[in-house]
Amino acid sequence: MSQPTAPTGANVAPAPNVPTTPTEIGKFIHGAGMLKKILSLMAFFMAFVTVMVVLFIYMNNTAMRHYQFQVNMSKDYELLEVKQDNPQLIAYIRQMHLRPVKETQGEYTDVYNDTPVEDLGYILKLLNNKSDGIFIEAGAYNDGKTSETAWLEKKLNWSGLLIQPDPRHYFSLKKHDRERSQAIHGCLSPSPYPKEVSFHQGDRDGVKINSIHSNSIIDDSDIFNTRVKCFPLYSLLLAMNVTTIDYLCLKTGGTELQVLETIPFNRVTIRVINVHLQNKDIEKDTIKKFLATKNYSFAQHLRESYIFFLNRKKRLDTKIDTEAL
Ligand SMILES: *[C@@H]1O[C@H](CO)[C@@H](O)[C@H](O)[C@H]1NC(C)=O
Ligand SMILES: *[C@@H]1O[C@H](CO)[C@@H](O)[C@H](O)[C@H]1NC(C)=O
Ligand SMILES: *[C@@H]1O[C@H](CO)[C@@H](O)[C@H](O)[C@H]1NC(C)=O
Ligand SMILES: *[C@@H]1O[C@H](CO)[C@@H](O)[C@H](O)[C@H]1NC(C)=O
Numbered sequence: 617m618s619q620p621t622a623p624t625g626a627n628v629a630p631a632p633n634v635p636t637t638p639t640e641i642g643k644f645i646h647g648a649g650m651l652k653k654i655l656s657l658m659a660f661f662m663a664f665v666t667v668m669v670v671l672f673i674y675m676n677n678t679a680m681r682h683y684q685f686q687v688n689m690s691k692d693y694e695l696l697e698v699k700q701d702n703p704q705l706i707a708y709i710r711q712m713h714l715r716p717v718k719e720t721q722g723e724y725t726d727v728y729n730d731t732p733v734e735d736l737g738y739i740l741k742l743l744n745n746k747s748d749g750i751f752i753e754a755g756a757y758n759d760g761k762t763s764e765t766a767w768l769e770k771k772l773n774w775s776g777l778l779i780q781p782d783p784r785h786y787f788s789l790k791k792h793d794r795e796r797s798q799a800i801h802g803c804l805s806p807s808p809y810p811k812e813v814s815f816h817q818g819d820r821d822g823v824k825i826n827s828i829h830s831n832s833i834i835d836d837s838d839i840f841n842t843r844v845k846c847f848p849l850y851s852l853l854l855a856m857n858v859t860t861i862d863y864l865c866l867k868t869g870g871t872e873l874q875v876l877e878t879i880p881f882n883r884v885t886i887r888v889i890n891v892h893l894q895n896k897d898i899e900k901d902t903i904k905k906f907l908a909t910k911n912y913s914f915a916q917h918l919r920e921s922y923i924f925f926l927n928r929k930k931r932l933d934t935k936i937d938t939e940a941l
């Protein structure tokens with residue numbers, strides 16, 4: 617009788633790859649460790665690539681947006697639909713932009729001579745030494761220190777509006793003793809509608825309007841230029857609630873003719889106009905011809921001042937009772 621032999625482990629073939637001896641187990645664990653290392657390396661690599669790609673896309677996107685913003689912030693915005701006598705525009709200017717001049721007490725103490733400077737003396741002769749007159753001065757304190765109309769305000773009780781687009785000069789303007797006047801940080805629009813433009817610091821005397829002076833949108837993209845609003849002169853007059861003024865002084869850095877062309881001369885009366893022109897300005901004769909069609913006579917050229925006055929005929933028509941004009 618044969619005893620059934622008890623099955624021994626030796627007869628059962630070990631499953632392949634299943635480690636049985638301690639050394640084999642060690643090897644297996646070692647192999648799994650390698651795999652783990654490779655996997656984690658790959659995971660790290662994938663994460664790195666993903667992060668870099670995301671970063672790259674993000675940076676590209678940011679650069680695009682930055683560029684777009686620069687483009688947006690250097691464009692001229694033309695508010696073509698807004699007429700210069702639009703009541704909402706007038707209310708907006710009056711409430712948001714016209715400001716009393718004096719902010720701090722006696723920051724600058726201006727000294728006034730008894731007699732005005734030459735060109736102003738000439739203008740006063742035309743206006744018969746008028747007191748309590750009304751002026752508009754575009755480019756007031758362009759040098760940060762002086763204004764054509766300060767003497768009129770101090771000595772003859774005039775009042776008016778000071779226009780200055782350069783933020784630095786505007787802040788110094790506000791520290792002068794001009795409590796009878798108002799000021800606006802902005803410029804005169806060269807078109808009969810309001811617009812928003814970039815102010816380029818260091819230009820001749822004031823604002824540079826892209827569409828007029830150059831076609832390059834971004835010429836100095838690293839500099840963040842101040843944005844200023846430009847309003848038509850007529851809109852400013854309506855915001856001040858006047859349609860008759862005695863003296864308009866224009867220093868707008870090259871846009872004088874365009875500014876004059878926006879004025880509806882049949883609706884406003886401006887007695888004397890002083891256009892500041894530099895020698896290189898070629899539009900002197902054009903301005904003379906243009907103003908002649910609006911019944912202005914050219915009176916005198918003193919330094920940079922080209923002085924025009926509304927002629928007698930127009931005055932009789934509109935019944936302005938100033939003998940000297
Ligand atoms: C730029 O202007 C366009 C059109 O006015 C506008 O859609 C866009 O969001 C602006 N982009 C930036 C970055 O200001
Ligand atoms: C105007 O005032 C000046 C002094 O500032 C004087 O010399 C001149 O005669 C006056 N002119 C008129 C027309 O009153
Ligand atoms: C200006 O106003 C002051 C005070 O209101 C007055 O005393 C002075 O005579 C006025 N000057 C002129 C030139 O009208
Ligand atoms: C504008 O002036 C007129 C008369 O000169 C006056 O009746 C009116 O109240 C003024 N309006 C404002 C808003 O100052």
Ligand SMILES: *[C@@H]1O[C@H](CO)[C@@H](O)[C@H](O)[C@H]1NC(C)=O
Pocket residue numbers: 881882909910911929930933
């Ligand atoms: C200029 O004067 C003439 C004659 O008086 C007048 O008919 C015309 O309307 C005036 N022109 C302007 C722009 O005021």
